[in-house]
Amino acid sequence: MKLSARNQLKGTIVAIHPGAVNAIVIMELAGGEQITSTLSMGSLKDLELEVGKEVYAVIKASSVMIGVDD
Structure with missing residues (x-):
């Protein structure tokens, strides 16, 4: 698989929460961080x-916002 997106993170699916239309998939990276899609x-x-399948999170964003408490 080759993509133009530079943010490609390899991990393993640790949970899947299926719904009527969509599913929430949680993957864990090598360092223990989790990404939800x-x-x-x-x-x-x-x-x-x-669960247990190795996958890639491909993140392509034109902007990322950061906020702080007042």
């Missing part, structure tokens, strides 16, 4: 995602 049930099935 929402995807359609169709994509969940098409990608054959399951």
Whole structure:
């Protein structure tokens, strides 16, 4: 897989929470950090995602906001 996105993080799926339309997929990176993604049930099935499967989080954002407490 080759993509133009530079933020490609490899991890392992640790939980899947399916819903009626979407699923929440939680993956864990090598350092223990977790990333959560929402995807359609169709994509969940098409990608054959399951707990324990190695996957990539591909992050492409035109902007990232940072906030602080007053």
